Amino acid sequence: MRALTVVPDQPGSLSIQDVPDPVPEPDELLVDGIALGICGTDREIADGTYGWAPPGRERLVLGHESLGRVRTAPDGSGFAAGDLVVGIVRRPDPVPCGACARGEFDMCRNGQYVERGIKQVDGYGSSQWVVRAEYAVKLDPSLERVGVLMEPTTVVAKAWDQIERINQRAWFEPKTALITGAGPIGLLAALLGAQRGLDVHVLDLSTEGPKPGLVADLGATFHTGSAADVAAKIDPDVVIEATGAPAVALQTAEINNPGVIVCLTGVSTPGAEAEVDVGALNRNIVLDNALVFGSVNANRHHYELAAESLAKADPRWLERLITRRLPLEQAIEAFDAGGSDIKVVIDLA
Template sequence: MRALTVEPKKQGSATVEEVPEPPVEDGPVLVETLAVGVCGTDLEILSGQYGWAPPGRDRLVLGHESIGRVQEAPAGSGLAPGDLVVGIVRRPDPVPCPNCAVGEWDFCRNGKYTERGIKEHDGYCSERYRITPEYAVKVDPSLGSLGVLLEPTSVVAKAWEQAERIGGRARFEPKVAVVTGAGPIGLLAALLGVQRGLEVHVFDQVTSGPKPELVAALGAHYHTGPIEEAVKEPDVVVECTGVGSLVFDAMEHLGPGGVVVLTGVSSGGRSIDVDAGLLNRAMVLENEAVVGSVNANRRHYEQAAEALAKADRSWLEGLVSRRVPLEDWQAALERQPDDVKVVIEVAK
């Protein structure tokens, strides 16, 4: 079967090649891959910055944002041939750490977890893969290939859960939310905020193209300036860029008792001026909180599946800028001005 593989930490090593059929030890459920999404993590792996091959191997099958169709499933698994499914990315560490031992493997504490398409476990950008039922999440059939958006939606589902859990330390009735960044993660975070009945404000740099239109279509508000010029003391901020100045801008202008959830990963190496004393004083006196959030557990995938099932299909379709066939995978890396989410179609 064909697969997109790469030699991690080696730039320019990616290629579509013939690989063996998926190993039985990966699970009894056989899935035909329909499509995989391309995100920043994939680009880092392809550029040689990141990634780990499975033990004893030099190459890794890429792809962690997936949508596929079940071909084989054992009786009693809750799955049947024809079901649309998304494969969960992370697997618990074998030790296990205290969190992995109780099924909270997205909070693994020793770093020995594996991740499909990223860390020591082949991903989903192959014509077929195998998986155990507990790591396959069913998707509403009406979503079709738009189910490829489920994995990034799971990331923001977890972010919203974190905000609500932390806010719930006291009476928490959020009304206004800010999302920084209008990429796929930011737009999906805005979707989940609107579905919660919040007044949502999205901040990004571009002034035209699909992003402002997608935000407006949600009934949310799009801005290009500083937070304080548009929103007074939001209750929740979901930060989706990793840009240091935006992170501190969000923290500085948070409302009393509010929560900032950081989902973007900063590159580091840049310095910014911050009045740390003033920031500390405001956060302490106003009971504010900042939390980092990464990856997702099965319940977040299920929450994401529910959110996508309720979403307007035409709006979701607007997130997918381009679809390229597997053999033309390099075209998916060539960033175009109006790109939001680019998808590689694996099934012919």
């Protein structure tokens, strides 16, 4: 079968190659690949700055934003041929740590987890793949065109889940949310905020293209400018930072609003320098009972929450997030991000 492969740590090694057909174990589903989403992590691996091949192998099958259709399933697995599924990305460490032992492998404490298409296990970027039934999640059949958005939706489903758990520390009825960044993560975070009935505001650099319209169609407000200026106008109760830009992340951490909760989901590149008034930052966080926390990856619970959110969303809105589709043989073109692209998807079928 054909697969999108890369040699981690080797820039320019991305290629489409023939690899052996997968043979499912007794507890595994055999899945026909439908689509694969490409994100910044995939581009980092292709650039040679991230990623690990499986032990004893040079090449890694890339891809963690999956969508497929079950070809065969074990008896009693809860799956059947024809089911629309995605595969969970992370697997718990073998020790396991306390978090992994409780199914919270997204919060692994010792770093010995593995991840499909990222760390030591082949990904979903092939015409067929296998997955243990316990790491597969069923999607509503109506989501065939957009179910590939499931994995990025899990990232924000976890963010909102964590925010709501933090809310329980005291009375809290959030009304206003600020989302910084209108890429896939930011727009999906805005979607989940709108589904919660919040007054959602989205900040981005783009003034043209599909992003302003996508935000408006959620009933949300689109902004340009600085996060600090927007926050001063709207006094957000919740902030989800989805750019990874150090200056924006710092501005969100500096928001001065009692009880504000700031969730950082964007991954910054180390080395950027910025002037920070640490005293003022500390004072604001302490006196406002504010909280700034990071969130990455997702466990099965968050996949299930994401599936529910996608099923409730307008599929026509979701499909507009996918701005480019390419066949597998042209997958390398997906790594040249277009200026107006939101989400690029590889068609595997």
